[in-house]
Amino acid sequence: MRASWLQGVFILLLSTRHGQAHSWVEQLTVIAPNGTFVGSPGYSRGNVLRSEHGFSDTKMTHLIPPNTRADVNLILPTDRMCMDSQLEQKQTAGSPRLQAKAGDPVALRYQENGHVTLPWNQPGKPPNRGTVYVYGTTQPKRREKFLDVHGAWTADGTGGDKRGVLLSKQNFDDGRCYQINSGNISQIRKEKYVHQANALMGADMWCQQDIQLPSTAPSGKLYTLYWVWDWPTLPGKDPTYPKGKAEIYTTCMDVEVVAHSPHVLASASEGYVANQDLNYAAIPSQFTHLDDVSSSSATTSPLLSASASSIPHQPQPDSLTLSSLTPHESPSPSALNLDTTAVPTESVTSSATALVTSVPQGPQPTSTLYLTSTQVVRILTVTEWLTTEKVIEKTVTVTAGGSAATPVSRHRLARRRWRE
Ligand SMILES: *[C@@H]1O[C@H](CO)[C@@H](O)[C@H](O)[C@H]1NC(C)=O
Ligand SMILES: *[C@@H]1O[C@H](CO)[C@@H](O)[C@H](O)[C@H]1NC(C)=O
Numbered sequence: 001m002r003a004s005w006l007q008g009v010f011i012l013l014l015s016t017r018h019g020q021a022h023s024w025v026e027q028l029t030v031i032a033p034n035g036t037f038v039g040s041p042g043y044s045r046g047n048v049l050r051s052e053h054g055f056s057d058t059k060m061t062h063l064i065p066p067n068t069r070a071d072v073n074l075i076l077p078t079d080r081m082c083m084d085s086q087l088e089q090k091q092t093a094g095s096p097r098l099q100a101k102a103g104d105p106v107a108l109r110y111q112e113n114g115h116v117t118l119p120w121n122q123p124g125k126p127p128n129r130g131t132v133y134v135y136g137t138t139q140p141k142r143r144e145k146f147l148d149v150h151g152a153w154t155a156d157g158t159g160g161d162k163r164g165v166l167l168s169k170q171n172f173d174d175g176r177c178y179q180i181n182s183g184n185i186s187q188i189r190k191e192k193y194v195h196q197a198n199a200l201m202g203a204d205m206w207c208q209q210d211i212q213l214p215s216t217a218p219s220g221k222l223y224t225l226y227w228v229w230d231w232p233t234l235p236g237k238d239p240t241y242p243k244g245k246a247e248i249y250t251t252c253m254d255v256e257v258v259a260h261s262p263h264v265l266a267s268a269s270e271g272y273v274a275n276q277d278l279n280y281a282a283i284p285s286q287f288t289h290l291d292d293v294s295s296s297s298a299t300t301s302p303l304l305s306a307s308a309s310s311i312p313h314q315p316q317p318d319s320l321t322l323s324s325l326t327p328h329e330s331p332s333p334s335a336l337n338l339d340t341t342a343v344p345t346e347s348v349t350s351s352a353t354a355l356v357t358s359v360p361q362g363p364q365p366t367s368t369l370y371l372t373s374t375q376v377v378r379i380l381t382v383t384e385w386l387t388t389e390k391v392i393e394k395t396v397t398v399t400a401g402g403s404a405a406t407p408v409s410r411h412r413l414a415r416r417r418w419r420e
Contacts, residue, residue, distance in 0.1 A: 021113040023172075023207075024060045025227045025251040026050075027200075028098040030261075031105040031210060035272035035287050037280040039261075042098020044253040046085035049095060059085070064146055064248040072245040081144040081226055082252035088142070089222055089254050097222075097256045103215035105290055106255070107282055108134065108227060109206045115231070116173045116207065117186040124237025124244065128171035133228040134211050137164030140224040146250070150228050155293040164224075166293055168211040172229055174283050177207035195278040210282045212290040219259040227251040 028042040048059040062083035065075055080087075091097055100106055114121060115129050135149050141163075152160025159166070178189040180203045189205070197203040209227070217223045228250050235244035272284050 021057055022061045022063075022249055023110045023113055023115065023229060024062075024249065025108045025110050025253060026206070027107075027109045028225075028253060028255065029107045029109070030098070030100050031107050031282045031287065034270045034276075035282045035284065036276060037107060037282070039099070040096070042100075042253075042255065043091065043095035044086060044251050045082070045088065045090060047092050047095035048085075060251075062086070062250045064250065065246055072241060073243060075147060075246060075248075077145060077147050079146045081146045081149055081250055083250070086252040089140070089224070097254055099256045099258050100213055101259070101261050102213055102217040102219065102257055104261070105210060105212050105282065105287065107208045107210050108225075108253075109208045110229075111204065112173070112177045112179055112207050114179060114181065117178050117181055117189070118183050119185070122233070122238075124233040124235075124241070125231060126234065128173055130172040130229055130231030132168075132170050132172050132209050133166060133230065134168040134209060135164050135226040135228070136167045136211075136214060136217075137224050137226075138218065138221065139163045140252075140254075144226070144252075146248075149226055150230075150248075164226075165214065167214070167225070168209055168290075169293055170209050170286060172207065172231065174207045174209070174286070176278070176283060177205050179204040193278055198279050201279065205278065208283055208286075210286040210290060213255065213257070217255075217257045219257050221257055222254040223257050225253045225255065227253070 025044055028044075029037040030039050032038045044060075048055055060083075064079050065072065066079075098106065112129070115125070119125065119127075119129070133150065135153050137153075141148075148160055149164065153162075153164045153166050154160075155166045157165045176189065176193050178186045178193070180186060180190065190203075193205055195201075195205060200206075211225075213223060228248060231247045231249070233241050233245040233247060236242065238245075272282070272287055274284075
C-alpha cells in the first residue's frame with residue numbers, strides 16, 4: 001500500500017520538474033552510545049503526520065525565499081526561520097516532543113524525496129544535494145528571523161547575537177538514504193544498505209543528520225533546534241534561473257531536556273556496533289564526529305580553511321559565484337556536470353570536512369552585503385558544494401592542522417570519484 005503510494009509520488013516527481021515534494025524533519029530519536037536509536041521518537045512543533053487526513057507537503061514545508069518573491073536570490077532580514085504553524089513551542093496530538101538528556105546524541109530524520117536518488121530532476125543542484133545545518137538555542141524568539149540565525153550563529157557561540165550555536169553541518173545526502181525507484185542510485189543503494197521494510201519508512205531508507213545536544217542544556221526546560229536545508233540552484237545550469245536560485249527549507253523543533261534518561265543504555269565505551277539493523281542505526285561517520293562543527297564557525301569558513309590548507313594549488317574550475325547584483329560569467333558548461341558516481345558515499349564524503357577537501361577550489365568570497373534605502377539585504381553566494389553568507393574581507397589565517405584529519409589519499413579518492 002505504502003510502496004505504491006510512494007511510487008505515485010515518484011511518478012509525480014518525474015513528471016513535474018519542479019515538483020513540490022520537499023523535505024522536513026519527520027522524527028527525532030535519541031541515539032544510544034552503541035549507535036542504536038532508543039526510546040520514543042519526538043516530532044517538530046505543529047507536526048502534521050503523513051498519515052493524517054488532509055495531509056499535504058505544504059503543511060510541513062517552509063520555503064525561503066518564498067516563491068512569491070520576484071528576486072529568487074533575495075533573502076530579507078524579515079524572513080522568518082519558522083513557518084506559521086511552528087512559531088509557537090507547541091506540539092500537535094500524537095506528535096510529542098522528544099525527551100532527551102543534555103549531551104545526548106540525537107538523529108534528525110527526513111525523506112530524500114528523490115533529491116538524492118533522482119538528481120537529474122532538478123538541474124543545477126549541488127552534488128551533495130545541499131547542506132543541512134542544525135542550530136540550537138535555549139532562548140528562541142517567537143518570530144525568529146532566519147538571517148539572525150543562519151550564517152550568524154557559530155559552533156563556538158560567539159556569532160550573531162550569541163543566543164545560540166551551530167550544532168551540526170552535514171550533506172543533505174547522508175550517503176545511505178534512498179527511496180525506492182527505478183533510478184540507478186536507488187538500485188545501487190538498495191543492494192548496499194539492505195533493511196527490512198517497516199511501517200515508518202516502508203522500503204525506503206530515510207536520511208538522517210546526527211547531532212549532539214549541548215551538555216550545558218538545562219534540565220527541565222525546552223531546547224530549541226532549527227534545521228536548515230540549503231539547496232541552491234547554481235547559476236548557469238537551469239535556463240529558468242540563469243543567475244541561480246536560493247532554495248532553503250526549515251523545520252523548527254523543541255526537545256524537552258530531562259535530568260535522567262528514560263532509557264537503559266549500554267556502556268558508553270562500547271562505541272558504534274557494526275552491522276546493526278539500519279532501521280535503527282545512526283550514520284557511523286556522523287556519529288563518531290558529533291562535536292565536529294568547529295570548522296564551520298563564522299570566523300574561519302570551512303571552505304577557506306579546508307581548501308586553502310589541503311589543496312592550495314589546485315585550479316578552480318568548479319567555483320561559482322552567484323550574486324544578483326554582480327552576476328559573474330557562467331561557468332564552463334562542463335564544470336558542473338552531475339555525475340552520479342560522485343554521489344557522496346558514507347566512507348568518502350559524508351562528513352562536511354571530507355566533502356570540502358574533496359573540492360578543488362581556492363578561497364572564494366562567499367557573500368555580499370549591500371544596503372538599500374531601508375534595510376540590509378544578504379545575497380547568497382553559491383559554490384558547487386556550499387552556500388554560505390559570510391562577508392570575507394580580511395585574509396583568513398589557516399592553521400596547518402585544520403584539516404590534517406583528512407588524509408590526502410582520501411581526498412584523491414574523492415576527487416577521482418568526481419571525475420570519472
Ligand atoms: C545498543 O544499546 C541499546 C541500549 O542499551 C540496546 O537496546 C541495543 O540493543 C544495542 N544495540 C546493539 C546493536 O547491540
Ligand atoms: C546512473 O544513470 C545516469 C543517467 O542515466 C548516468 O549518467 C550515471 O552514470 C549512472 N550512474 C551510475 C552510478 O550507474
